[in-house]
Amino acid sequence: MTIEEQLRTLRRPAPAPVTTGALLGTGLVDGYAVYASPVGDVVVSFNPHGVSSVDLADDGSEERFRDRFGRSMTLARPPGGWETKIGRAIEAGTPADLPVDFRSVTPFRRSVLEVTASIPRGQVRSYGWLARQVGNEGAVRAVGSTMASNPVPLIVPCHRVVRTDGALGNYSLGGPHNKRELLSHEGADPEWLESLARRGVRYVGSDTTHIVCHPTCAHARRIADRHRREFRDLAAATVDGYRPCEVCRP
Amino acid sequence: MEELCDRLAGDLDGSFEELVKAVRDDLYSGLRPLHGFEAEDLAQEALVRAYRALSGYEPDRIRTLRLRPWIWTIALNLSRNRVRDRARRPTPVELVDTHGVDDPEPLDTTAWDARLASLPLAQRRAVVLRHVVDLSYPEIAEITGRPEGTIKADVSRGLARLRTIMREEEE
Secondary structure, three states, rough: OOOOHHHHHHOOOOOHHHHHHHHHHHOOOOOEEEEOOOOOEEEEEEEOOOEEEEOOOOOOOHHHHHHHHHOOOEEOOOOOOHHHHHHHHHOOOOOOOEEEEOOOOOHHHHHHHHHHHOOOOOOOHHHHHHHHOOOOOHHHHHHHHHHHOOOOOOOOHHHHEEEOOOOOOOOOOOOOHHHHHHHOOOOOHHHHHHHHHHHOOOOOEEEEOOOOEOOOOEEEOOOOOHHEEOOOOHHHHOOOOOOEEOOOOO | OOOHHHHHHOOOOHHHOOOOOOOOHHHHHHHHHHHHHHHHHHHHHHHHHHHHHHHHHHHHHOOOOHHHHHHHHHHHHHHHHHHHHHHHOOOOOOOOOOOOOOOOOOOOOHHHHHHHHHHOOHHHHHHHHHHHOOOEEEEHHHHHHHHHHHHHHHHHHHHHHHHHHHHHHHH
């Protein structure tokens, strides 16, 4: 064999990581990793724009991702730094400095999701409250469908958003029992929340400070029982001379 | 390749995987004798950069691209930068094939890595692009930005040197 012929035999097929790495690097294919969560294992997918979806880990995860985003996903290690940030974001129930890929989300829905991400752990707010926060009081239904289509549940904590009458409402990641599970895990007692809803209690205030809060607001939970006043709506509180809490903004 | 250009111009996202499949073995085979285990990483990076570049091109420009030399221009830039960075911050160069340990090797790859490694860089590049990747002299001249005559001289000096090395190995 001549030297030229021998050199030609040095050709090698590219190892598989070249192809997957190139497709992941361009964002044409998303990578995914499996994480533990209070509601079982979840598949977290990511691309150069950020985390793109969180879904329950089962045989249908890949197909649901393809149907929804029109891309495929492949098992991969999250890029440097994201691996631990994803785990922390799931546990904390907020993205913090983890980038989220909101490209598939309309600007309205994105602003709703960003407000949702600011709801503190262990607290709940209503669809109506979210609609007011994004400056569109009438958009309660649109807020509801934004929660239902949240691409990154757990990380954007839509489990902290409940019906305007106080009932827990539905949940996209495996149904309402998972919402209860997550809220209990965070220390927001679902039975207590439901008992308030049944009694028509939407806000609580302190008769010493005359400030009115959402019942799960950290300030409301510090009110001693003897000073605690319950309200059906904000108007009733205002009539009694209460002003809204600046932290939970009822 | 011309038809692939048309498809890339019409639907970049839908046909990029086809480009990856068409050039990945070329890139890997050419980068491996130059960079050893880093070839995988460089081939992948060259493809990602190719995609970003194509995203910014007008469809007419994509249609007239000659893909193989174009993508090798990107790969060779990365290769040069890697060599330069390594010179600044020396790390041991591993020339032993780290994957494919179980693959049947038609020839002793490690022996060839060592022989090629003993060539001056310009000759090694020219020999690899011409005889491993199978690019033409005008293509290599275009990719490296050097005159065709210089490339031909580098290849023939490189081959002569390899012959000498192999003769010495036999003695």
